Amino acid sequence: MSTLSTPETAAQNATEALDARYGTPWNAPLPAWNTTLDTLLAHRSVRNYAKKPLPEGTLETLIAAAQSASTSSNLQTWSVVAVEDPERKARLSKLAADQSQVREAPLFLVWLADLNRLEAAAQRTSASAEGLHYMETLLVGVIDAALAAQNAVVALESLGLSSVYIGAIRNQPEQVAAELGLPPRVMPVFGLCVGYADESRPAQVKPRLPQSVVLHREQYDAPTQTEGIAQYDEVMGAFQTAQGLSAAGWTSRSLARWRSRESLHGRDRLRDALQALGFELR
Ligand SMILES: Cc1cc2nc3c(=O)[nH]c(=O)nc-3n(C[C@H](O)[C@H](O)[C@H](O)COP(=O)(O)O)c2cc1C
DSSP states (O other), X not given: OOOOXXXXXXXXXXXXXXXXXXXXXXXXXXXXXXHHHHHHHTOOOOXXXXXXXXXXXXXXXXXXXXXXXXXXXXXXXXXXXXXXXXXXXHHHHHHTTTOHHHHHSSEEEEEEEEOHHHHHHHHHTTOOOGGGGSHHHHHHHHHHHHHHHHHHHXXXXXXTOEEEEEGXXXXXXXXXXXXXXXXXXXXXXXXXXXXXXXXXXXXXXXXXXXXXXXXXXXXXXXXXXXXXXXXXXXXXXXXXXXTTSOOOTTHHHHHHTTSXXXXXXXXXXXXXXXXXXXXXXX
């Protein structure tokens, strides 16, 4: 990881990181910079892992970072299951579109929206918990879980580790819940593979949409997005070519994910699955 020995080094780090993040030369004034930004801007998902165990204490450090995230009203409506057993990882991999990285990574974290803990507290104290059954409350748990997980991702990347989220853990939520012994009203939100990257198969920083597309000043501006998206399709086409993939660009690749019910890979029945897990979703 780079260090900030001089302002010139910082400026060079910033330029390189921003160019890579957008796949185009950064043409705005250079922002303030530091090593935290180095870590954030260098993020890439890693799907190939070295056969190397994590140092002792890593899991606990990551969870401390995760618990340091903000949490709605301090409710802390999330939990995480850490899976290291190869056989359990193999079964979870099968449930998550058979993704090999779930088996390969030494640690697989399943992040949970957990409404059960407070519900149990309500039962112990004979308190009413009517609010538990509303969509809003599940959303709070999902947001809490996502913020916590992303803190863990930043922490692990700062330690030289790598990860990839696994949304496919929602393909078959009831089976995942059974595998992990989840109580009612606990939803698997996503998985996270954690390990050391296999340096023989390095991952690259994937460019993002130009800021002109995602950043709106004062009011949302839909019309100006078209040009930036067209530019980004070209940037992503070049990135895909460099990755040995067909140069489909961003728009068509992304729309393929929404093309049909089948393209949701089982998640089209998420409402039914959540109801089976005890969420009323009022
Ligand atoms: C909630 C979530 C779920 C994801 N699920 C998967 C997945 O199941 N499999 C996978 O290979 N990558 C998955 N990803 C990784 C994304 O594909 C990746 O973040 C995106 O392409 C951007 O690439 P980058 O992370 O390298 O910048 C997921 C990412 C997020 C945030």
